[in-house]
Amino acid sequence: MFDHEREVIEEKIKVFCTENDIPLTSIEWKPLPFSGEWGISTSFFQAAANEARSGKKVNVPQRAQEIAEGVREHLGTPEGFSRVEAVKGYLNLYFSTAEYARRVVETVLRDKADFGRGAPKGERVMVEYAQPNTHHSFHIGHYRNAILGESLARLVEFAGFETIRASYPGDIGLGVITVLWIYDKFYKGQEPEGIHERGQWLLKLYVEATQLLEPKEDETPEARAQREAYDAERREMLRKWDAGDPYVRELWLRTREWSLEELRAILEMLDIHIDVWFYESEVDEPAKEIVEELIARGIAEDERPEGPVIVRIDEKLGLKKEKYRTAVILRSDGTTLYLTKDLALAKIKFEKYGVDRSIYVVDTRQSLHFQQVFKILELWGFPQAEKCYHLGYGFVSLPEGAMSARRGRVVLFKDVADEAVRRVLSVESEKSPDLSEEERRAVAQKIGLGALAYAMLSVDNNKDTVFDMDAALSFEGRTGPYIQNAHVRAASILRKAGPLAGRATSRTPDFDYNLTPHEIRLIDLISRFPATVEQAAQEYRPLVMATYAYDLATAFHSFYHAVPVLQAEEEGIRLARLALVAAAKQTIANALRLLVIHAPEVM
């Protein structure tokens, strides 16, 4: 945000170093650790170390300090800065707060929802997430995936990438057929009312079917014969699906739609809007063609009929140790695999959608799978392969152990969301008694889902988590509602200010009074928002934004308590602080938006 000032100073530092024969390599700026003042900082350890390496006998920390002092004298006090100091090898430049504060607030109030948006990057990125299997129900693990993917999509989009959101439901496979089988055999014609009821019912059928089809200990010969007969029926159904049997296909499409309806309803609730839907079943045929091409080009080896079609990735790359191993891309019976379909899908993404970089938000347990996909794409000759990225995340387990759809041991997202709303409502009636019933529900949903989203996004993605309802739905401390509350408090002040708020925001007031450290801290954080967006997007890490949003909210809450706004003595100060409150509110809202969390006016 202060690039120009920085460049001017960098130029001067370079001149000083050249004149004094100091081997400066690069200048890197960091925000000054906050201690009541606000500014930027750089250090000279690198330059001093360079001298040491070139043979001069120097003590690096001492020499760094000498250089810093030299630079300080050379710079004097540049335009726009209040003071410059050299401490322990660091050069610290403190901003003249009045001018900088005004500039920050003015920028935010001018750009509004666009404050922090990066310049167009000229690249198209596709983020693939929301890949639940159909004929199941959406559980809390799927939720982590969806919220992580959506936050990432919003981040890269806001940072300046043209962004396409893709969903890839697994709509076929033995698990799906298992549900079709039991439905057709025992429940034909039944259909619960209600989108979520219907979706969840499919999961119940799956659990029941699994029990019927799983071998038991000490099973009687009759039971065993029964089970094997069931299994034969199931396999026959899979064969029929594969052969395009009209009856099985119709049944499959109809029940699949029940799942997809539920998925769409949940995504809608989460404010997620998918641009492109890929279905596993649709890439099956293209996948087969790809195998032929890879064989023809000598990348894959056909061991049929004795074995499958494979790619010896390590061998092709000339690696001695096993790393990517050998991947099977076609079963010996000619059917495709997960990997085959991902190859086909990647080709479609590159060629049909023209994506330059491709991000896969998928469980970290599949990291070998994706490494294999990316390496095969590379061997195949796609230049985009190096810009493919697997954003893995740790799986979500329950206090009683891993979730298991087969055993029906899952925590459904819908149940958690409902519970979240209930809990918010119970505290809300006392917090804001004036709301209408309708408003109250709408707000409760925003707060409940905000708590949930923040609980997911505030943990580094590669860590496994145990889902704890009480922790995830906590509203106090480092949580979504804490941040939302800062936004609400800002909104409240602006409402109470009446016409004064309009005056404060239409023409940015001056900040030429003695700012408190609370105000400076707040402005400091606001000014860091654009760089934070860039960093989070560059590193594909929503956590960076989650941490920032909390820090910003903390700064606002502290400011709120310590610094009077409407009660400030002079009108000039009132106006300036009102403008600052408006800027803080806007920045909090922008940050929350990137975390897929609503910023309500009241709560």
Added chain:
RNA sequence: GCCCCCGUAGCUCAAUGGAUAGAGCGCCUGACUUCGAAUCAGUAGGUUGUGGGUUCGAGUCCCGCCGGGGGCGCCA
């Protein structure tokens, strides 16, 4: 056997190779006749699993070891 991830306060987690390793929860102390207490201010709590190495500087990078989790030719 090989590969990947993790190990930081009692618990859950942060920390582009930089200044005194930070938050939340929990514990204890204070602050609502005052812009909304889902808040704030403060106390206590650490040999960053361990042994080496690189570096002016290591929680962070490299190597070994210990502990936990995940993955590895026809599941997804």
